[in-house]
Amino acid sequence: MASSFTRILSSKRHLGILSFVGGSVTAGFLLHREHVSAGVPVRRRYPASAEYPDLRKHNNCMASSLTPALYAKLCDKATPNGYTLDEAIQTGVDNPGHPFIKTVGMVAGDEESYEVFADLLNPIIKERHNGYDPLTMKHPTDLDSSKLQSGQFDERYVLSSRVRTGRSIRGLSLPPACTRAERREVERVVVDALAGLKDDLAGRYYSLTQMTEEEQQQLIDDHFLFDKPVSPLLTCAGMARDWPDARGIWHNNNKTFLIWINEEDHTRVISMEKGGNMKRVFERFCKGLKEVERLIQERGWEFMWNENLGYILTCPSNLGTGLRAGVHVKLPLLSKDARFSKILANLRLQKRGTGGVDTAAVGGVFDISNLDRLGQSEVQLVQTVVDGVNYLIECEKRLERGQDIKVPAPLKLFK
């Protein structure tokens, strides 16, 4: 960072400031730097030390990694689209976090963010994804659902099964940074491709701006409709701009394959059904994803993906597979056992209430899903859920019979 202070007389706005230089030191030093980096200049009038955010009350991954030195190194950089560090970290600055939940605190505005801001994102990725090192490790992608073993659960316990992920369209900015035209282009590209799906995948698109009241009510009843984000984690990142322009929901006629367009990511892809046939849910998931990929490739587009980070999504927590495979499962006895949390942790599973993240369980029914996203393949993660949920059901049955249960050994990460 430059330590000399340059007088710029090119704009009358700066003259007002420069006349103040003789005054208070604490008002900051005045500096005009045009710093070309990643092909784009970023104008700054104050040195990095005057711009560095106050993170003393913060508890998120960004705050843990963003030292003043790192901020100074990155603050003048921008991606080719013009996305800056300040924009990427805004959500983490605005949301200090929770003492118990460590949020990520940063988003990507485009694919290049992961490159241009790698010095900050890599340690964040490491912290969030169990020590995964993007510089040295490769992420396995495997959407061959035939490899999944024993994916049929006991339906006296498992009420529903679901797999979700996200996909981004290469060449278009991500939701925090996209312009209206880009967002509309994402919608056009994806809707166009989805129109090519056939048979059990054939379906229809419902644009949020044009939905009728009946359509809206039906989508709510089906638990498909997503709303404008209210979480400040998302709104502070700029993802809700221009709502509901270019947002919509596509689903197949059978209501088992669903795609959200331009919510938190370009697309969120969901396969789900009632009951415990995770195998079939995953089969449809893989088939649908591959079909959609083929259809957009036919039209000259592709998904954002690279061999270190896997599929690129808006939030660093969703890198790799972006996959969350989960069930709604009845575990009234096990959930009251003191060892429940430890069992889940060792199985690399997490629990949520059936309303989704941050809700409480009702009637002993839990949403159980994989903790991990990056460093293991889709097949591996769904297998983890299958094996883990089967183990949990076994425990529940044993407790029903008055038998004791065992805490399993912790699973290895990065197989």
Next chain:
Amino acid sequence: MPFGATHNQMKMKYSSEAEYPDLTKHNNHMAKVLTPAMYEKLRSKETPSGFTVDDVIQTGVDNPGHPFIMTVGCVAGDEETYEVFKDLLDPIIEDRHGGYKPTDKHKTDLNSANLKGGDDLDPNYVLSSRVRTGRSVRGFCLPPHCSRGERRAVETLSIEALASLSGDLKGKYYALKNMTDAEQQQLIDDHFLFDKPVSPLLLASGMARDWPDARGIWHNDNKTFLVWVNEEDHLRVISMQKGGNMKEVFDRFCTGLTKIESLFKDRGHAFMWNEHLGYVLTCPSNLGTGLRAGVHVKLPHMSKNAKFEEVLKRMRLQKRGTGGVDTAAVGGVFDISNADRLGFSEVELVQMVVDGVRLLVDMEKRLEKGQSIDDIMPAQK
């Protein structure tokens, strides 16, 4: 967002039609004025600090408005916004401020001696009196667009200037992020503390970024003069006290404001002002004087009278609940204030409030006695 103007050039590779916002369901001033042709003309421009037309209108795009209330739907990111985007802002200003033309001149008058009366509002009816305005420090970007460094610089300048106030204006600054629990509770009890904005109108424009960094409240020891730093504007200045002595409130307001302005000038900073728009603030609705002079007044009979709205309209006044804008009146107590901001001077606006409230109280007293108010209905001001 600050300094992201390169993003604007990237946008130019898409056509204007592809970028033009969908305003079909919108009802705000921006949506009424921003045609596709105007958007095409303005989209390639930016202010010297990089504020673009999309930045100006984001809040209006994100908040379609209300069928009954016409919101402005745009904000300024710096002083130059009003010049660079005048094609958009001039018609909005004209519509919002009663036909104020791009060639009109605005008169500033902060000589409170010019106010006639105002020390005579009946305290049995007028519970409290208050005058507020805003000021922007020239050379710094406004809350929707400022960087953390700029916002902190505005705070530092303000703290220094306010620390020089003396006499009955002597006071203390409370930074939002350093406040103790006890200080916070006291400020809440005094009705001084402002919170992080929750209105989507404000949030969508980016004003709440980095909260509570560089935000704070200054007030004098007597608790009658108050300055908010870096909330919706650089500075909001408030003079208030219990009772109906609006003259005293306005005297203190003018003295304090004039003193603060000279303290800033001593340090090399002027307030944003020009002879067309008066004082320049973040929201176009606050241009000119930025002044809202108001009272909390008991009007249980008058407010139920069929002529209440007509009297307010003719006196150029507006009513609100005592919780502020968009709240309902409780117990027949209303917040009555001037409806105008631009095209009238500070003295003229406070005079309207003083004259108007005096009349409303007279009408209330008549109605209490069962008498008619027809013969004292005012003419349109």
